[in-house]
Amino acid sequence: MQGRVDRAAGREKVYQLWDALSSYPTARTDQALHHLLDTVSTWIGADNAQWIGAIRPAHLRISEDYLLGWRMAAQRLLHPPTPAQLALFAEIRRQSREGPVDAGMTTHATVARAGTFRVHRLHDGVRNGFVDFAAFRQTSHYRLFYEKLGVRDRLWIAFPLNEDAESYILFDRTQSPRFTQAEAALAASALRGLRWFHLRLFLDRGLLVGDKALTPMQRRVVHGLLTGKEEKAVAAELGQSPATTHKHVEAVYRALGVNSRAALMALWLAGR
Structure with missing residues (x-):
């Protein structure tokens, strides 16, 4: 009986989370993501979490690529990176140039x-x-990305959106014990029913139709356009001239392969 009660309580928590996420407007997608990561981390005792948007650019030859063509196109951490993480990211950027x-x-x-x-x-x-x-524990990758950063355990949940786009959410623990099977199942149940939200994360960054994420300013312009504001109103909200905002609008349309606000809205609605 207790097991059934626990499962019912777990389902109710998941439903409440889904309801909360659906209440966030488009312009607050990052805040919605933070709420998702924070809530599930609390449930399963994770110390940190992150979302990764992965895409497979068309120009990469899958059969010859070391990651079968997949690349990280966007990332969002629950908690700000530590000095150790910042140093690691800088080192990775340096190595990637070589x-x-x-x-x-x-x-x-x-x-x-x-x-x-x-x-x-x-x-x-x-x-x-x-x-x-x-x-794996004997590799330099483990020592650099896990041991050096104090990651004792990690939980991966991967959600495919199409053959060239996948949404990943990772949860980390820096202390014992390890994640249990029940904790992994709870996190998976929360994320499995959120296809619409995974799509929204990609759409918000322009990743369902392009190989490169929109810039922060371009995303703010998109948020303004999707609310129905005129370009002048969007410009005033962003504190820039209408001419500057219009240039951003044109850049957004090119990046997303559309030529009007109506087409932008249609793209968003089709993605949902």
Whole structure:
């Protein structure tokens, strides 16, 4: 009986989360994402979380690419990066200018199953379709991205949107114990029914139709246009001249492959 009560309470929490997310307007998509990450992290005892928007650009030759063509196009962390993380990101950028950076066994295992909804824990092991943790622990990637940053356990939840776009949400723990199967199942149940929200995250950044994310200013312009404001009103809200805003509007239309506000609205509605 207690198990049924717990499951019912878990479902009710998930429904309440979905309802809360649906109440956020388009212009507050980042705040909605923060609420999602924060809420689920609290449920499962995660110390940090992040969302990653991954795409497979058309120009990459999948059969010859070290990540089967997949690239991270957008990222959002629940908590601001620590000094150690900032130093690591700077090092990665430096290395990427010299050539491909080792993505690690976990990333390779994750993208290898692209196209399916999947849930992995760092210690799941080969039997459960993931990596040999003992072998992974000996790699430089593990020492740099996990040991150095104090990540003791990680939970991956991957949501495919189409054959060239996937939404990833990662939860980290810096202390013991590890994530349990029940915690992973609860997080997965919360994210599995949110296809509309995963699409919204991509649309908000222009990633369903382009290989490059919109700039922060372009996103603000899109938010203004979607509310029905005239360009002059959007410009006033952004504190810039109408001419400058018009240039941003034209850049947005080019990036999204549309030529009018009506087409922009249609793209957004079709994505939802």
